[in-house]
Amino acid sequence: xxxxxxxxxxxxxxxxxxxxxxxxxxxxxxxxxxxxxxxxxxxxxxxxxxxxxxxxxxxxxxxxxxxxxxxxxxxxxxxxxxxxxxxxxxxxxxxxxxxxxxxxxxxxxxxxxxxxxxxxxxxxxxxxxxxxxxxxxxxxxxxxxxxxxxxxxxxxxxxxxxxxxxxxxxxxxxxxxxxxxxxxxxxxxxxxxxxxxxxxxxxxxxxxxxxxxxxxxxxxxxxxxxxxxxxxxxxxxxxxxxxxxxxxxxxxxxxxxxxxxxxxxxxxxxxxxxxxxxxxxxxxxxxxxxxxxxxxxxxxxxxxxxxxxxxxxxxxxxxxxxxxxxxxxxxxxxxxxxxxxxxxxxxxxxxxxxxxxxxxxxxxxxxxxxxxxxxxxxxxxxxxxxxxxxxxxxxxxxxxxxxxxxxxxxxxxxxxxxxxxxxxxxxxxxxxxxxxxxxxxxxxxxxxxxxxxxxxxxxxxxxxxxxxxxxxxxxxxxxxxxxxxxxxxxxxxxxxxxxxxx
Numbered sequence: 001x002x003x004x005x006x007x008x009x010x011x012x013x014x015x016x017x018x019x020x021x022x023x024x025x026x027x028x029x030x031x032x033x034x035x036x037x038x039x040x041x042x043x044x045x046x047x048x049x050x051x052x053x054x055x056x057x058x059x060x061x062x063x064x065x066x067x068x069x070x071x072x073x074x075x076x077x078x079x080x081x082x083x084x085x086x087x088x089x090x091x092x093x094x095x096x097x098x099x100x101x102x103x104x105x106x107x108x109x110x111x112x113x114x115x116x117x118x119x120x121x122x123x124x125x126x127x128x129x130x131x132x133x134x135x136x137x138x139x140x141x142x143x144x145x146x147x148x149x150x151x152x153x154x155x156x157x158x159x160x161x162x163x164x165x166x167x168x169x170x171x172x173x174x175x176x177x178x179x180x181x182x183x184x185x186x187x188x189x190x191x192x193x194x195x196x197x198x199x200x201x202x203x204x205x206x207x208x209x210x211x212x213x214x215x216x217x218x219x220x221x222x223x224x225x226x227x228x229x230x231x232x233x234x235x236x237x238x239x240x241x242x243x244x245x246x247x248x249x250x251x252x253x254x255x256x257x258x259x260x261x262x263x264x265x266x267x268x269x270x271x272x273x274x275x276x277x278x279x280x281x282x283x284x285x286x287x288x289x290x291x292x293x294x295x296x297x298x299x300x301x302x303x304x305x306x307x308x309x310x311x312x313x314x315x316x317x318x319x320x321x322x323x324x325x326x327x328x329x330x331x332x333x334x335x336x337x338x339x340x341x342x343x344x345x346x347x348x349x350x351x352x353x354x355x356x357x358x359x360x361x362x363x364x365x366x367x368x369x370x371x372x373x374x375x376x377x378x379x380x381x382x383x384x385x386x387x388x389x390x391x392x393x394x395x396x397x398x399x400x401x402x403x404x405x406x407x408x409x410x411x412x413x414x415x416x417x418x419x420x421x422x423x424x425x426x427x428x429x430x431x432x433x434x435x436x437x438x439x440x441x442x443x444x445x446x447x448x449x450x451x452x453x454x455x456x457x458x459x460x461x462x463x464x465x466x467x468x469x470x471x472x473x474x475x476x477x478x479x480x481x482x483x484x485x486x487x488x489x490x491x492x493x494x495x496x497x498x499x500x501x502x
Contacts, residue, residue, distance in 0.1 A: 080386075102267050144192050152198055198460075211238045237425050374399055402488070410462065466478070
């Protein structure tokens, strides 16, 4: 009889594993199941998101629904919406790691199933429906962004139900939250994943528990896979949730060091496999073209002068080449993309992404808390590398008044929630982006397109203000926040429609 004990032990272990998998699947299903108080607001917000993204699909339908053999040229050459890129369309239409593989190491692979769906639809319809696929997925991600933000406000911050709706309305009235949802760039996916990370961290903090290794690993896998720098926010959330338990060898190894090493190793492999061969091919093609151009200059000089002395010819040709290089440098220096790019700390592989020349204070006023929240009427949704100046001022004083009001509410909210660990968790996300963009200058010339990575901290902080307010102060805060949300929504949607329908 004792010989059968190992078999029973194995069966028992397998049953425990199977039950654990079922429990995990049930939790995931419950996480994405809409509750009664979420359904109607999700439907209303979903309708708004569908209209905005749908208008962008309609705007480019005739161009982008055509099956092409040069998708990069088609999409990048024609898409115009602030500084956002249409690389998702390219990845889905003809699978390739179109995004920078160091900054978005797994994004192309997450989009691969959508590429397969698009290929099937192309065979059935003869049309490239990548736009429609992106629209459906992005609207769904935006709806769950609302759901997770609402749950954070209700269950973690613990504001009243209608106050949570009001703060969600405020957040989705922000200019570059709405534009993020309306365009095919990756920021909408990041928004949902960052809010999911905060929701999980907040729940664990309320329960007095820490994140598990599996939770931290999966959140890092998806969040950093879409945008690598956001992986640091997962680690920050885990640190502030687990506190000293974060440094336990098991957690530190399996939830931090191992996934970070795997992600970086994968990014390096992805670069060597997909990007480096193309870069070498482009360099070789450029070298061949330069040689042909130099040979043409040589032949033109010989034909025009009749010179036969090769030393003389070489000297004169070198002068012509140097003069052409100087003229090209001067032309490029006058271009908008060159003037607005900002001066990097150095020109290394990663240091070239920094910026030490773009003014910080003006960028904070006009872009970080300006364009991110309410669109400028001048240079409306133009690309800073094409037409838009880095700094654009508002025409009216009330735009600055609205900005000051929002920042004031934000600061007071931080003060009201200063003893709440969850607020500091959310603020750590904001601090990491501030250090990256305002400190190092990464993307500072168009910092507003990163709004979805941090702006949710504003309604969360204001939530603590509303939770602390009593009596007439609470009523006053509701009136002020509602008025501000309606003003921003009308202002931003009107200008977005003006841009998309022109």
